[in-house]
Amino acid sequence: MLWLALVFPEWPLQARFRTRDGTQALAVSQGQRVIALDAHALAQGVRVGQRLADALALAPDLIIRSRAPAAETAALKDAAGCALHFTPRVSLDHDALLLELSGSLKLFGGLDRLQRTLQRTLAAAGFESLTACAPTPRAARWLALGKPGQRVRHLAGLPDALAPLPLEVTGTGDAALLPLRDAGLRTLGEVMALPRRALTLRDAGPLLTLLDQALGRQPDLRIDHSAPHRLDSRVELPVPRQDSDVLLFAASRLFNAACARLAAAQSGIGECALELEHERQPPTVLTLRTGQPTRDPRMLASLTREHLARIALPAPVAALRLQATDWLLMPGRSRDLFGAQAPSLPETRAAASLLVERLRARLGHDAVHALSGSADPRPESAQRPVEPGTARPGQARPRRPLWLLTEPEALAERDGQPWRHGPLRCLEDSERIEAGWWDGLDTPSADEALRDYRIAIGPRQEVLWIYRDHRPPHRWYLHGVFG
Amino acid sequence: MKHRNAALAPVLQQRTDIWAANDLPDAAQPGIPSGHPALDAELPGGGWPVGELTEVLSDCHGHGEMSLLLPWMAAASRREGWLVWVTPPARPHLPALAAAGLHTSRLLVIDADRPAERVWALRQALESGACTGLAGWLNKADTAMLRRLQLAARATTLPLVLFRPLDDRHLPSPAGLRLLLSPGPEHALRVDILKRRGRPASEPLHLRTRAIHPPATPLPPVAIRSPRRPALTLIA
Numbered sequence: 001m002l003w004l005a006l007v008f009p010e011w012p013l014q015a016r017f018r019t020r021d022g023t024q025a026l027a028v029s030q031g032q033r034v035i036a037l038d039a040h041a042l043a044q045g046v047r048v049g050q051r052l053a054d055a056l057a058l059a060p061d062l063i064i065r066s067r068a069p070a071a072e073t074a075a076l077k078d079a080a081g082c083a084l085h086f087t088p089r090v091s092l093d094h095d096a097l098l099l100e101l102s103g104s105l106k107l108f109g110g111l112d113r114l115q116r117t118l119q120r121t122l123a124a125a126g127f128e129s130l131t132a133c134a135p136t137p138r139a140a141r142w143l144a145l146g147k148p149g150q151r152v153r154h155l156a157g158l159p160d161a162l163a164p165l166p167l168e169v170t171g172t173g174d175a176a177l178l179p180l181r182d183a184g185l186r187t188l189g190e191v192m193a194l195p196r197r198a199l200t201l202r203d204a205g206p207l208l209t210l211l212d213q214a215l216g217r218q219p220d221l222r223i224d225h226s227a228p229h230r231l232d233s234r235v236e237l238p239v240p241r242q243d244s245d246v247l248l249f250a251a252s253r254l255f256n257a258a259c260a261r262l263a264a265a266q267s268g269i270g271e272c273a274l275e276l277e278h279e280r281q282p283p284t285v286l287t288l289r290t291g292q293p294t295r296d297p298r299m300l301a302s303l304t305r306e307h308l309a310r311i312a313l314p315a316p317v318a319a320l321r322l323q324a325t326d327w328l329l330m331p332g333r334s335r336d337l338f339g340a341q342a343p344s345l346p347e348t349r350a351a352a353s354l355l356v357e358r359l360r361a362r363l364g365h366d367a368v369h370a371l372s373g374s375a376d377p378r379p380e381s382a383q384r385p386v387e388p389g390t391a392r393p394g395q396a397r398p399r400r401p402l403w404l405l406t407e408p409e410a411l412a413e414r415d416g417q418p419w420r421h422g423p424l425r426c427l428e429d430s431e432r433i434e435a436g437w438w439d440g441l442d443t444p445s446a447d448e449a450l451r452d453y454r455i456a457i458g459p460r461q462e463v464l465w466i467y468r469d470h471r472p473p474h475r476w477y478l479h480g481v482f483g
Numbered sequence: 484m485k486h487r488n489a490a491l492a493p494v495l496q497q498r499t500d501i502w503a504a505n506d507l508p509d510a511a512q513p514g515i516p517s518g519h520p521a522l523d524a525e526l527p528g529g530g531w532p533v534g535e536l537t538e539v540l541s542d543c544h545g546h547g548e549m550s551l552l553l554p555w556m557a558a559a560s561r562r563e564g565w566l567v568w569v570t571p572p573a574r575p576h577l578p579a580l581a582a583a584g585l586h587t588s589r590l591l592v593i594d595a596d597r598p599a600e601r602v603w604a605l606r607q608a609l610e611s612g613a614c615t616g617l618a619g620w621l622n623k624a625d626t627a628m629l630r631r632l633q634l635a636a637r638a639t640t641l642p643l644v645l646f647r648p649l650d651d652r653h654l655p656s657p658a659g660l661r662l663l664l665s666p667g668p669e670h671a672l673r674v675d676i677l678k679r680r681g682r683p684a685s686e687p688l689h690l691r692t693r694a695i696h697p698p699a700t701p702l703p704p705v706a707i708r709s710p711r712r713p714a715l716t717l718i719a
Contacts, residue, residue, distance in 0.1 A: 348563050351613035355565065358607055359593060367594045371587055373577050383577035383587075388565075391588040396581035402549050403573035461666045462545030463693065480576060482693050483549040 002105070002153070004115070005140035006083070006097040006122070006129045012036040015075035016065050018126035018235045019250040025059050026238060030067040063238050071236075078233050079127050080225045081261035086118050091137070091222040094171070096144070098137045098222060111151070124297075125257035126235070134158065137222055138214040142188075145169040155216045162214060163189025170210055179203050229265060231258045231272065231324040240279060240316035244308040247276065247317055251304050254322040255297035265327065268293030272324035274304060278315040286311075288361075291353030293328035299354065306361035356388045377435045378449050379404060379479060399431070399455065401465040401480030408477035411466065418466055418476035422459025426466070430454050433467075453479070515642055518554020519690050527680045531555055531642035532660055536633040540677070541664035542649040544572070547672045547692035548664050550583070552618060552644060557584035559616035565591040567608045569601050569619035572646075589615070602628045609635040609643065620646045626655055633657045652677060 008014050012028040013036035020026055025040035034041075034050045044059035055062055072095065080097055083090045086108060089100035101114065108114035115131055122129050132143035133151040139158050143150045146165035152158055165188045167177050179202045185191055191199065192211065199208055213220035235253055237246065251274060262268055270293050276284040286307045288300055359368045369385035373394020376382065383394060412419040418426075431453040451467040458464055465480030495501055514530030516523055523529050531537060541548050560566045566589050568575070580587050593608075595601045598621055605619045609632075621628075624647065636643040645658070652663060660679050667673030667689045676684035 348613060351611050352563075352565055355608060355611040355613045356591070358611075359604055363593065363595050363600060363604065369592055371575060371577055371590055371592060373581070373587065379576065379578075383575070385592070388591055391590075393586065393588050394577035394581050397578035398582045400579040400582065401576055402553075402579045403571070404576040406574060457670070458545065460543070460545075461670055462543065463547075463670065464545055481545040481573065482547065483545060483573075 001100060001135050002102045002111075002133060003135065003137045003140040004099045004101050004118075004131055004133050005093075005137070005144040006079070006099070006118075006131055007141065007144040007148075008079070008095060008127055008129050010036040010038065011095040012067050012072060013038060014127060015072040016068060016236065017238055018075060018253050019237050020126075021246075021249060024238055025062045027055060027062055027064050028067050029064050034064075035067060065236075071234075074233065075127075077225070077227065078125065078257045078261075079122060079129075081227045081264065082121050082125050082127075082257055083118065084225070084227055084264035085121065085260050086114060088224065089222075090225045092225055093137070093141060093222075096141055098140065100137075100222075101133075121256070121260050124252075125260065126253040134161070136214055136216045136220060138210060138220055139216075142169040142214060158215050159189075159192060163187060163192065165189075167191070167207075170207060172207055172210065176203070176206055180207070227261065227264075229267070229327050231261065231269070231322055233257060234319055234321040236319040237317060240318040242313055242316045244305065247308060247320070248301060248305060250320050251322075252297060252301050254320060255300045258322055258324070259295040259297045259300075262295035262327070262330075266330060267327040268295045268330040269324045269326065270294075270328055271326065272300070272322060275321040275323070276313065276317045277319040277321065278313075279318050281315050283321075284311065284313060284317075289357050291357045292350040293330050294350075294354075295330065303358060303361050306358060310362055353389065377433055379433070379453075399429075401463075402483040403481045405479055405481070408467075408479045411476040411478055413476055418456065420458055420464070420478060424456040424458055424464065424466060426454040426456045451477075455482075512640065515555055515558075517551070518558075519551070519692065521688050522551075522674065522690060525676055525679075525684055525688065526660065531644070532680075533640050533642050534637050535642065535659040536629065536636050536657065537642055537644045537660040537662070538656055538658040539644060539646050539662050539664060540649050540652045541646065543664060543666055546664070546666045546670075547690075548646070550692035551664070551672065551674075551690065553580075553583045553585065553692075555642070556616050556618070557586075560586035560589045562615045563589075564613050564615040565589060565608070566616045567591050567593065567605075567614050567618070569593045569604050569608075569617075570595055571618075572620055598623045598628065602632055605632060605643065605645075606635040609639050609641065612639075614641065617641060618644045618646070622648060624651070626657070630657050633659075 013026060016028050017026050020038065025038065025044055027034050027037040027041050027046060029035060029052055032052050034046060034048055034052065034055050037046050037048065041059055041062055046055045046059055046062065052064060076092055076095065080090050080092055083097055083099055087099050087101055087104045091098045105111055105114060108117060111133065119129055119131070130144050130148035132140050132148055134140035134143055135152065135155050135158065139152065139162060142162060142165055143152070146169040150161060152161045166186060167180060167188065180191065183202060196208065209218065212218040233254055235250055237250055241247065270291065271287065271289045274286040274288060276286065286304065288303045290299060290303065356368055368388065370388040370391040371383045372386040372391040373383060374381055414423070418424040433449055433451050433453060435449045450470040453465060453467040456464045456466045463482035464478055465482065466476055466478050468474060468476050512528065512533050514526055514528030514532050516530040526532065539548065556566055568590065571592065575590070575592065577587050593604050595604050601619055601621055605617060608614045608617055632643060658678070661677040663675040663677050665673045671689040672692050674688040674690055
């Protein structure tokens with residue numbers, strides 16, 4: 001067994017300000033006292049345990065939020081979702097994560113690389129973490145708190161590794177530690193050196209149990225975290241903001257966490273909703289569609305950028321929430337013999353549908369379309385705009401113009417000849433199109449066509465497609481251009 | 484390679500250290516055949532230059548301007564991917580495209596009003612890696628936009644053909660190839676190569692790009708008799 005503990009320094013702050021960008025002094029309070037703060041606040045003299053009024057006096061632009069246990073739980077579950085990519089055995093432990101890694105080391109190229117990738121993944125989702133490894137989960141947690149970076153591979157090495165740690169890493173609370181402190185005990189090593197009977201007499205029973213678990217002398221069962229197959233996570237901005245760079249940065253936290261979670265489930269999403277919450281108004285909802293299942297955070301970010309460029313936000317955004325319910329399985333892709341991954345047909349298709357969605361995100365849904373053929377002989381009905389990818393091929397007809405006018409242009413007539421900036425000379429052959437009469441059978445309908453099409457040469461030698469309408473008043477019309 | 488002096492030609496072919504000024508330089512990548520051999524002979528690389536912006540300047544309408552591109556477009560549409568047309572000047576007529584051999588189901592038409600949006604759409608299409616051919620119509624463009632398009636095109640192996648109004652021919656352009664189209668004699672399309680890599684072109688080309696070849700003296704229109712509606716009897 002090899003357990004990796006991930007602890008998050010200043011966890012209440014990290015959970016509350018996942019979108020921090022290191023430019024403002026931030027703090028989290030509980031009961032009028034500061035309980036967590038960032039480096040900026042520390043530099044200005046703010047300390048843990050200070051009264052809020054004192055803290056504000058020291059750092060007037062300090063942004064303070066009260067502690068939110070629900071947000072901390074949700075954030076820890078988000079972080080656990082990211083960690084699931086590396087091992088299925090992830091358990092939540094108050095404000096830390098415990099990962100059993102013995103089965104994953106080979107796949108991720110050893111403990112060093114796994115740990116680096118894991119911490120990078122978490123950092124992209126807005127979590128800074130410290131780690132330690134040990135054969136038991138509790139020892140890993142204590143080491144991560146007391147001596148980050150330490151790695152103990154064997155049970156036999158545990159007593160020596162744990163000995164210098166202060167008693168506070170056990171997290172049993174001041175009341176339980178007080179009798180030991182009174183006896184002058186400061187570190188775990190000093191406690192381990194005492195006879196058990198002496199400790200039991202000093203009410204240190206609960207601590208002894210924990211110590212036994214940490215040293216592997218008693219079982220310490222952990223329940224694997226099972227993440228649901230849907231995404232719903234939320235981040236708050238330190239201050240409500242409207243500029244798209246800030247919003248994109250905050251959204252990227254969500255996307256990175258979501259995509260790591262999707263990678264763990266070998267899934268992707270084809271659609272997700274990004275809610276931009278305002279303070280006193282209903283949220284602005286951006287629906288991001290990728291066309292093909294994806295778990296690429298950059299793709300989602302670029303779609304968001306297009307949406308943000310198009311809409312006007314009614315108010316500054318206070319929080320962002322990402323939701324996606326329909327997960328689609330994304331099978332993995334094998335490399336070829338030489339390790340290369342050539343773009344396959346499905347990839348070209350994925351890129352093709354992504355292009356359509358990206359263009360639509362900015363230009364609007366109707367601005368992008370394909371053309372589908374139809375059996376209707378009326379030239380204006382021979383093609384109709386359809387959803388890209390659903391177009392059917394049309395019937396090929398020679399002697400037809402490349403461009404069709406949206407509305408036929410009525411032509412003047414002089415001496416019985418059609419006229420457009422000069423006389424039009426018609427070619428010999430004509431094509432009669434008689435269609436649409438079935439629309440109205442007895443009553444002549446507006447869509448009915450009874451036309452003789454001619455190819456005509458204009459005064460500038462341009463080749464046009466004109467027709468004479470057989471319904472009164474028998475006018476000439478220009479309908480197409482041989483471009 | 485054509486040399487006026489027949490005796491000199493074999494000598495010049497042997498000597499690699501002599502460069503003939505009337506040779507077109509070898510393009511870094513061979514071009515995509517345009518389907519018009521006369522045009523290919525005048526283009527460096529022997530076709531539409533790839534990874535390069537090509538400008539087509541024309542005000543004429545109905546002289547086979549778009550048909551100039553159709554052989555290439557038809558060949559491109561046989562491969563998987565989009566054939567992107569950004570804001571064509573009118574509605575494409577499917578039966579004509581199909582007759583030219585184009586797989587019309589791969590055609591993607593994008594409508595955008597502002598020039599900046601059209602340029603953006605073209606760049607997105609270029610960068611997506613999902614296109615086999617691109618053509619755009621720009622009624623107004625500044626040099627910065629064209630420069631951006633040129634840069635986006637460089638990263639690809641596609642020709643990017645841009646239709647621009649004739650008045651823009653005096654404006655500077657980063658395009659590697661600029662063609663000016665105008666009506667030529669006998670219903671041909673006159674192509675002047677304004678700019679290309681290598682020596683400037685001197686003589687215009689006259690291409691027959693359309694499938695329609697009107698006779699030199701078209702006949703006067705025939706009087707058309709009014710047809711009768713199909714006889715239909717409804718039985719109540």
